[in-house]
Amino acid sequence: MAMNTKAIVQIGPYRIGKTLGVGSFSKVKKAIHVPTGRKVAVKILNRQRLHTMDMGEKVKREIDILRLFVHPHIIRLYEVIETPTDIFVIMEYVSEGELFDYIVSHGRLAEDEARLFFQQIISGVEYCHTHMVVHRDLKPENLLVDHKQNVKIADFGLSNMMKDGFFLGTSCGSPNYAAPEVISGNLYAGPEVDVWSCGVILYALLCGSLPFDDEIIPNLFRKIKAGVYTIPSYLSTETQDLIQRMLAVDPIQRISIAEIRNHPWFQTNLPQYLAVSARETIEKTHTIDEKTINKLSDKMGFPRDKVLEALALGPDLLTRRPLDSNERTSAERRDLRRMAVAYHLMFDHQQAKVNSPQPSDPQTPNPSSVQNSPKSTMFTPASPMPQLSLNPESTPTNSFASRSRGKDPFSVKNVYSTASLSQSPTQWFLGIWTSSDAKQMMSFILQCLKSLRIEWKMVSLFKVKARCICDR
Secondary structure (H helix, E strand, O other), X not given: OOOXXXXXXXXXXXXXXXXXXXXXOEEEEEEEXXXXXXXXXXXXXXXXXXXXXXXXXXXXXXXXXXOOOXXXXXXXXXXXXXXXXXXXXXXXXXXXXXXXXXXXXXXXXXXXXHHHHHHHHHHHHHHHHHOOEEOOOOOHHHEEEOOOOOEEEOOOOOOXXXXXXXXXXXOEEOHHHOXXXXXXXXXXXXXXXXXXXXXXXXXXXXXXXXXXXXXXXXXXXXXXXXXXXXXXXXXXXHHHXXXXXXXXXXXXXXXXXXXXXXXXXXXXXXXXXXXXXXXXXXXXXXOOOHHHHHHHHHHHOOOHHHHXXXXXXXXXXXXXXXXXXXXXXXXXXXXXXXXXHHHHHHHHHXXXXXXXXXXXXXXXXXXXXXXXXXXXXXXXXXXXXXXXXXXXXXXXXXXXXXXXXXXXXXXXXXXXXXOOXXXXXXXXXXXXXXOOOHHHHHHHHHHHHHHOOEEEEEEEOOEEEEEEOOOO
């Protein structure tokens, strides 16, 4: 059933414009927030289509996740307007489209330009992890670029909440960017799979191609699990080191977000606002900007005390139906929402002017020079891996520009997942869930301790005393 959105010219304070994209159960349209004149993107979700395709929970989860975030490099959710037939999700408008298209049109990027994109992505990913959210589908198609070359992380449809004591186990995402443990159906904590995807993205930015690629999915998976790929020799030593550590097949050996932040390559030309930790960024979101409030009072006549009252209600005001009818009438709540949305739109517009560093005179090489570069370095993981018969020349020369837009996200049988956030507390556990026998598991744990430079004394067959020797 086709969506009938042609007749929609305005919803609430938004004047609907041209279509930006069409999905299986939604359309995204450009719109103007009439009171402030700011551009927004409106995702129109048809309720009947959502029900037919059983996508209601997925959409709800994405909205619940996005409402947590206020970050310059994560797509912003302003409000959700519901009608009997449709759900209107009002989001930040990003003018220049996907990072995928940017790489295709520019070829491999100069190191400084790629680094700035990468710094922005890592800042956003760290912010997600601080909120206990793992994205699980990071790829250039899900990264948007605005007219000032700011990256915005988008599409949290496959994201999930992390919980202490639980592992995730759903194999999902896009094959070329998925970590070995994800495609293998193994359990994973969460952040490490986003780090792997960021490593693939960094490779694509700097090389104009993908480290792992094959038209036949089983062959692609074998390459990813083996972790054998080529690194072009034109990349600096520091760059090669960072990529290798992000694309470590063993998730225990893989570099963390905190370690990426401290890496010399990442620290080079790091903009001041990106040097701030995710927790500091979160704290800043609770600070009220008096300048923006004064603008609202002067230009739109909003009383200052009412604006403060609206902001104090937080994201529930913007993404939930009226629930406190005993305290406020629906009309009062609508007025408060109107003030809060106007504040956020004006504040974000002002912040965008501040957080817009530009790379210094980036020189973009011809894409063809990437494909014809004869020199490359083979990287083989230090940890023992299955011996596979791979052609080392097939991976570095694949053209990012000639690739079809990322293969459809895959999803296989759920091994052990936190997809249901309403699980009984009796399912919580401390430790590791495994089907291996006790001796095999103990051997694996001791190997992990050794790799982490931890020494131990065997008290009994299944009991050890351990201590770190990292600083000795």
